Amino acid sequence: MKKGFLITFEGSEGSGKSTQIELLRQYLVKKRKKVMYVREPGGVLISEKIRAILLDAANKKMGSECETLLYMAARAQLVREVILPALHKGYIILCDRYMDSTVAYQGYGNGINIDDIYQIGEFATAGISPDLTFVFDIDAKKGLARIKRQKDRIEQRKLDYHNRVRAGYLAIAKREPLRVKLLDANRTKEDLQEEIQKIVINKI
Ligand code: TMP
Numbered sequence: 018m019k020k021g022f023l024i025t026f027e028g029s030e031g032s033g034k035s036t037q038i039e040l041l042r043q044y045l046v047k048k049r050k051k052v053m054y055v056r057e058p059g060g061v062l063i064s065e066k067i068r069a070i071l072l073d074a075a076n077k078k079m080g081s082e083c084e085t086l087l088y089m090a091a092r093a094q095l096v097r098e099v100i101l102p103a104l105h106k107g108y109i110i111l112c113d114r115y116m117d118s119t120v121a122y123q124g125y126g127n128g129i130n131i132d133d134i135y136q137i138g139e140f141a142t143a144g145i146s147p148d149l150t151f152v153f154d155i156d157a158k159k160g161l162a163r164i165k166r167q168k169d170r171i172e173q174r175k176l177d178y179h180n181r182v183r184a185g186y187l188a189i190a191k192r193e194p195l196r197v198k199l200l201d202a203n204r205t206k207e208d209l210q211e212e213i214q215k216i217v218i219n220k221i
Contacts, residue, residue: 021051021104022221023145025115028153029183030172031160032202033209037153038111040210041217045109050221053103056113058091061098067091072169079170081127085134088119089141096142104145109221115147117189117197122171125185126178146196149220151213152186153202160202 026034038054045052058068067087070076092115103110116138124131157179164172190199198216200209 020107022109022149023100023104023112023115023147024109024217025112025117025147025150026153027114027117027121027150027186027189028202029155029157029160029179029186031163032153032155033163033206034151034153034202035113036206037151037209037213038113040206041213042111044210044214045111045217051106051108052111053099053108054111054113055095055099057095057115057118058088060095063094063098064091067094072171074168074170074173076170081123081129084127085119085123085129085137088123089137092116092119092138093141096145100145101143112147115150116142117150117152117186120189121182121185125188126174126182148196149217150193150197151216152190152197152199154183154186154199155202157183 026038028034042052042054057064058071059065067090071079071084071087071091100110100112116134119134119138120131123129124134158176161168161172161176161179187199190197200212202209
């Protein structure tokens with residue numbers, strides 16, 4: 018039986034979501050909540066190894082189908098090793114990216130059939146879907162300009178691709194307004210965090 022609460026954080030590159038997740042984690046710890054942070058793809062050893070393959074800019078030959086299945090494989094392992102057991106123990110899990118990333122990046126971005134993604138996703142996640150999702154919305158060009166380090170295989174894609182990913186997120190938010198909260202990532206760090214905390218405290 019699931020007792021915990023799964024919150025996922027989504028958005029295009031350079032949206033500042035990692036900073037917001039860490040601020041929320043600190044806030045929930047102060048409130049003495051049982052809280053856990055994980056990221057996707059990754060979070061456990063096997064999934065981190067898959068992440069390295071996925072993001073390696075040298076893997077230029079990787080096809081969209083292989084890419085989709087590798088993201089799902091990383092997810093399947095993270096769900097079994099960490100997310101499911103933690104939910105059973107009553108943890109609030111803060112997960113940096115999840116299924117919506119595959120829908121936005123591989124579906125809207127790469128043209129993989131969205132119904133196929135949901136079907137494979139059901140298998141990969143054992144049917145665990147987020148209780149709450151934040152989508153950080155930012156202009157794709159602006160977000161990419163914020164990345165100062167060497168860009169990975171996905172980040173290196175053309176602006177058109179990243180615009181499709183953003184449009185995908187906006188479509189997801191429109192389709193599922195109860196689960197998905199769309200946030201304008203152009204606001205100050207403090208402003209954004211205040212809104213996130215308000216929404217979370219009302220739901221957990
Ligand atoms: P990160 O930069 O947020 O750590 O995420 C790694 C990259 O992987 C990022 O460019 C988004 C991409 N991604 C997908 O394309 N599909 C997915 O399902 C996930 C989880 C991430």
